[in-house]
Amino acid sequence: DVKVTQSSRYLVKRTGEKVFLECVQDMDHENMFWYRQDPGLGLRLIYFSYDVKMKEKGDIPEGYSVSREKKERFSLILESASTNQTSMYLCASRLGNSGNTIYFGEGSWLTVV
């Protein structure tokens, strides 16, 4: 089974802090994604990466950056956390083309106070 592991399930951070959300997948998938999930807004794509060191902006990249130094690891960085970034963050990965299944981690609940 594909495993996508998000290192932190629940985090509480202060406004202005730098926040790292880490994600690791164990199936050698080329593509990795970070989504944000808010009630009534579904999943919104923040960034995705189709290869090591490659990244593309999604629909809501402002206030976020990403890092993909190794194929299995995709990190989401909040440079200066703000209260409006309080949300559930979902990491996902996919093998090859867009017709293949996306595999999701269990999510990281981030509260910024």
Add this chain to the structure above:
Amino acid sequence: AQSVTQLGSHVSVSEGALVLLRCNYSSSVPPYLFWYVQYPNQGLQLLLKYTTGATLVKGINGFEAEFKKSETSFHLTKPSAHMSDAAEYFCAVSDADTNAGKSTFGDGTTLTVKP
């Protein structure tokens, strides 16, 4: 550009009743279509998908969906709801002509099953 509209953010059915969750999509090229389910405090998992071939697609847990190109729809159905079906359901679309493309998700439909 691609988009997905899920009609009804909340659907409530009685146990044993038909489940119908509606999804309409917009895509400029032939689409790949997906339904994912999210149980409380978990990530999403695939229920079923349409890529090519038969337009009626069967998935896990007795769910199925039919791709109707003329109606740009991909509605999800299950003949008889079970209490364990209570969850949030997401429809998603990808463009079939992109190799490293992204998927667009709908806003989700929360299914409640009453005893």
